[in-house]
Amino acid sequence: MNENNIKLVLLNIIKIYNKDTNEILYNKNNKNNNNINFIKYKHKNSNTDAIYKLKVNDMIINKNNKFIIHYNCITCNKLNIFRLNNIVRKVNRNITKCQQCINSCLNKINNQKITLFNTLDKKNNNIDIGISNNLNKEQQYINDSNNEFNEEDSDFQDMYFSKHLTNEDFNRIKDKIISFQNDKFKNIQNFIYISNAKINNGTKYNPRLYDINRKVFEKPIYIKFKCENCENDFIHRDLYIVKNKYKILCKYCSLCNNSFKIRTFHNILNQKITYQSKLELNFIKKMNDLNILIENGPKINYSFNSKNRKYIVDFYIPSINTLVELKDDHIWHKEQIKNGIWKAKMDKIDELLKNNIYTRYLLIYPKNLMNNINIIKKYIDNISHINVLNKT
Numbered sequence: 001m002n003e004n005n006i007k008l009v010l011l012n013i014i015k016i017y018n019k020d021t022n023e024i025l026y027n028k029n030n031k032n033n034n035n036i037n038f039i040k041y042k043h044k045n046s047n048t049d050a051i052y053k054l055k056v057n058d059m060i061i062n063k064n065n066k067f068i069i070h071y072n073c074i075t076c077n078k079l080n081i082f083r084l085n086n087i088v089r090k091v092n093r094n095i096t097k098c099q100q101c102i103n104s105c106l107n108k109i110n111n112q113k114i115t116l117f118n119t120l121d122k123k124n125n126n127i128d129i130g131i132s133n134n135l136n137k138e139q140q141y142i143n144d145s146n147n148e149f150n151e152e153d154s155d156f157q158d159m160y161f162s163k164h165l166t167n168e169d170f171n172r173i174k175d176k177i178i179s180f181q182n183d184k185f186k187n188i189q190n191f192i193y194i195s196n197a198k199i200n201n202g203t204k205y206n207p208r209l210y211d212i213n214r215k216v217f218e219k220p221i222y223i224k225f226k227c228e229n230c231e232n233d234f235i236h237r238d239l240y241i242v243k244n245k246y247k248i249l250c251k252y253c254s255l256c257n258n259s260f261k262i263r264t265f266h267n268i269l270n271q272k273i274t275y276q277s278k279l280e281l282n283f284i285k286k287m288n289d290l291n292i293l294i295e296n297g298p299k300i301n302y303s304f305n306s307k308n309r310k311y312i313v314d315f316y317i318p319s320i321n322t323l324v325e326l327k328d329d330h331i332w333h334k335e336q337i338k339n340g341i342w343k344a345k346m347d348k349i350d351e352l353l354k355n356n357i358y359t360r361y362l363l364i365y366p367k368n369l370m371n372n373i374n375i376i377k378k379y380i381d382n383i384s385h386i387n388v389l390n391k392t
Contacts, residue, residue, distance in 0.1 A: 001052070001090075001091045001092070001093075001094045001095075001096070002094075005074065005094075005096055006038050006052075006091060008074040009038075009071075009074060009087065009090075009091060010036060010037065010038070012071055012072040012073070012074055013026065013028065013036065013069060013070075013071050013087070014027075014028050014070040014071060014072065014079075015027050015028065015069070015070040016036075016056075016067050016068070016069050016070075016084060017067065017068055018066050018067060018068075019066050019067070019068045020066050025056060025067060026056065034056050034057050035056070035057055036054060036055065036056050037054075037055050038052045038053070038054060038055070038088075038091055039052065039053060039055045039060070040052060041053040041060060051092050051202070052088060052091045052092050053088060054084065054087075054088055061084065061088075063085060065084060065085070067083070067084035068081065068082070068083060068084065069081070069082065069083070069084045069086075069087050071087055073097065073098035073100065073101060074096055075096050075097045075098065075101050076097070076098065076100060076101035078098065078100045078101065080098050080099075080100070138210065138215050138217075141197075141198070141217075142194060142197070142210070144198060145194070145196055145197050145198040145205065146196070148198055149196040149198075149205060160196065160205065161195075162243075163240060163243060164195060164196075164206075164207055164239070164240065164243065165193075165195065165207065165239050165242070165243055166195055167193055167195055169243065170193040170195070170207075170239075171193075173225075173242055173245075173248055174188060174193075176225050176226055176228065176248040177223055177224070177225060178224040178225065178226055178233060179223075179224045180209070180218075180220055180221065180222060180223040180224065181218065181219070181221060181222055182222045182235075183224065185209075185211075185218065190211060190212055190213055191209040191210060191211055191212065191218070192209070192210045192212060193207065193209060193210075193220075194207065194208045194209070194210055194217070195207055197217060206219075207220055207239060208220070220238065220239050221237065221238050222235055222236075222237060223235065223236050223238070223239065225242075225248050225250075226248075227248065227249055227250040227253055228247045228248050228249060229247070229249050229250070229253040229262055229264075229274055230250060230252070230253055230274065230296065230299075230312070232250055232299070234250040234251065249262075252310065252312060262274055262275075262276055263275055263276070263281075265281060265284050265285075267284070267287070267288065267293060267294055267295065268287075268288055268291055268292070268293055269293060271295070272296075273294065273295070273296055273315070274296055275314075277326070277328060279326050279328055279366055279369070280314060280315075280326050282369070283315070283324075283326055283364070283369065283373070284315075286369075286373050287317075287373075287376075290373075290377055292317065292319070292376065292377070292380060293317070293318060293319060294315045294316065294317050294324070295315065295316045295317075295318060296315065296316070297312060297313030297314050297315050297316045297323060297324070297325075298312070298313060298316060298323075299311070299312050300312075300313065300345075300348055300349070300352070301348075302344055302345055302347070302348035303344065303348075304340070304341055304344040309341075309344075311345045311348070313325055314326050317376065317380075319380055319383060320359060320360070320376070320379045320380055320383060321358055321359040321360075322358065322359055322360045322361070322362060322376070322379070323349070323358050323360070323361045323362070324361075324362045324364060324376075325361070325362070325363050325364065326364045326365075326369075327363065327364070327365055328365070328366060349361050360379075362375070362376070
């Protein structure tokens, strides 16, 4: 909107007040009034153009507000009462007419009649053409989106793809996606990723997934992934969070990977076993040398300070139904002992042992590694001996 019309809008604002408290923010008839003005504003992290916002004294009114405005239309001079956001939207979209004068406009009424009659003629006389056009509208939408995006400034395009996945990015993680929209859509192979679909809001473009069979565009939200490390399922709210991620990891594995580099080795069945320290790697190798099968430990739910948490045990030995945890003298473990988290974990382990869910739990430190490996071997030898006796 040009400066003259903006000045007219400001002059025609009668009152602004909070709809919940009725507190007056601005009153045209008040001599000790607040100063109001429209200013161009852009958030420092925004990738869109600057927009007009209402400024009252030194305060900028943001979109999420509870203000009501009384305003005389600058075209028909009729009183309008609506949300403050509506007048800001009019200024940004260069709308000089209110709904009342738009609806009473003769040109609009005549145009609506012409459009209506033309639509009826097409339906009655040329139905086949209408059907043919509908078949191609999705591809036309994709083409229009690409054409408009390609006309954008290069800086805008770079900024957009610094946040959103390119087609190459999506294809890289596609096989890690189990479903999206909270399991509503489970076969990702039925969808084509549209990186820059045109939308009607301030962001201008957003990614969409196009359903080939249904010919419908869906939002890629609440996406369920399979963790590349522990292979458990987890959900992200959107695709943005996996931009520039080398690996798709769940919350726990991501946290551990940031603190301790997660690596993988293989057990005697060539299954992947994860480890975080040389102590754990040494243990895996010792078990393989002794031909003892070990697996990744289970996730155990426990409670601490009335919150549900998960404890992932390092390893599990199925032949003797034993959980194995290896601990070095790390500050993280010492902190858990101090704040009570470790006790909460051990209380849950004791409960599982009492209920015979697991037979035993071994906590191994560097100083007693070999001693515990010998104990494990004895347990397995005893089981083997008992099995031999039972067979005879």
